[in-house]
Amino acid sequence: MNNKVRVRFAPSPTGNLHIGGARTALFNWLFARHNGGSFILRIDDTDLARSTEESTRGILSALRWLGIDWDEGPVVGGPYGPYFQSQRLDIYKEMAQKLIDQGKAYYCYCTPEELAQRRKEAMASGKAPKYDGRCRELSLQERKRKEAEGCKPAIRLRIPDSGETVVNDLFRGDVVFSNDVLDDFIIIKSNGMPVYNFACVVDDALMRISHIIRAEEHLSNTPRQVLVYQALGYQLPVFAHVSMILAPDRSKLSKRHGATSVEEFRDSGYLPEALVNYLALLGWAPEGEDEIFSLPELVNQFILDRVGKTAAIYDIKKLTWMNGHYLNQEDLDLIVELVIPYFQRKNLISEDPSQKEMDYLRKVVEAVRTRVKTLAEVADAAEYFYVDDFSYDEKGVRKHFRKENAAEYLAKAKERLAALSDFTLETTEAAYRELSEELGIKAGEIIHPTRLAISGRTMGPGLFDIMVILGKEKTLERMERAIQYIKNLS
């Protein structure tokens, strides 16, 4: 059972779950599920200043929403806990102490201000901003003196001055770093908190993580981590650095590029199925030509061999297309449920919709959903089913209302409809067909003005669908309103 697949996703709770993070989580999760391994969630919250509980909650809920569950981690616990780094401080201290005892790490009394100053100077003179190792060989007396001055030390890892550190990356092969580009980096801050490169390794090792699948931005940090593994005497995991997701202008994805977090996509009406499907395709390629996959299908197909190494620019248009696909494929009742808050936000339905409202909503959603791509757009496209005093599309007015006989045709059509005892798809359409034939005009000549009259728009669901959903009374009212409107046109 030693070679069991154990992977982790270790976000720092300093904000929303970014789509890059979501993809990393997804790849890890898919890899675990495909191989019958474990997916562990760990919260890397050692940055006291930026970590928040709210963010942790948000990340957990975003993962759940995507359909990503975890075998060990917050809420569910597990045999290698705790799964919050802030609760593992003793472990890091113990490990660091061990390294100090072995002479592999040492106390450093330089202050952040001094270091920043030296870094600035080094940069200015064009040199690499490396720590100069001045606290490496402090004598006991010197240390005592510093501490007497009230100086709280940080702990640095002593790394080899020469030689090289090799990172074997699953996707890129051996990546070699010369040790002289590295320096003795801090593993425990003066406030006692561990630094990422240290805590991460301690936890990954203790949690028996077998494969580290994470974003490429960590590749340059990996030699440092390898050094920690070696100092601690742990076996190295398999590293697999997935390329990054970039914004359309090839820069790092940020707020100014629109939605970047799972929460934002969720709120703007994207479905988890679509987001997951799309994200999976960013960096991973399925074997065949299909691109539409459910989560179980992805689990079945996902292998690391088919993950690429080139950075991907995310394309909101394809995501949106995919969302439209799922919006239409999903069970209608499910979509109706999901769409409720969007209708409520626009005050189209009440806070606690009655059965009657729900029945009406169902019809509206059914008529409208094939034409739009997000849940929010469903509500936008449905507005005239709820609001009577809409304005008429300007182009439409020019095209359909300013015609010679517009008012007359509408009046005639209204008359026919009024005479119907049964107001159905069949009877309304038959009425229109007959009328157009009698008038010797194409059905479109009355259909288009009618659409504009009862919806204010020139496009949308089939005209007779709209009529039937609205009902006879509203249809006639709206036609009358349009007739008056046309008469007042000069």
Place this chain on the structure above:
RNA sequence: GGCCCGUUAGUCAAGUGGUCUAAGACACCGGCCUUUCACGCCGGCAACAGGGGUUCGAAUCCCCUACGGGUCACCA
């Protein structure tokens, strides 16, 4: 700036020395369907960053250049 990674159409991508006069998807354009729009279906446009090698043969291997990204914190 040093180091590291990457570079197939506008975008995602297949492709692991010959089957590539380079797949598929989104977008875009055209057509069909149709009362409109969308869906769907059919078709089209469009790419191996540049230059040197290696080889009988290179998108695939090597080198250089260019461009892009990452990293060099008492952030993760």
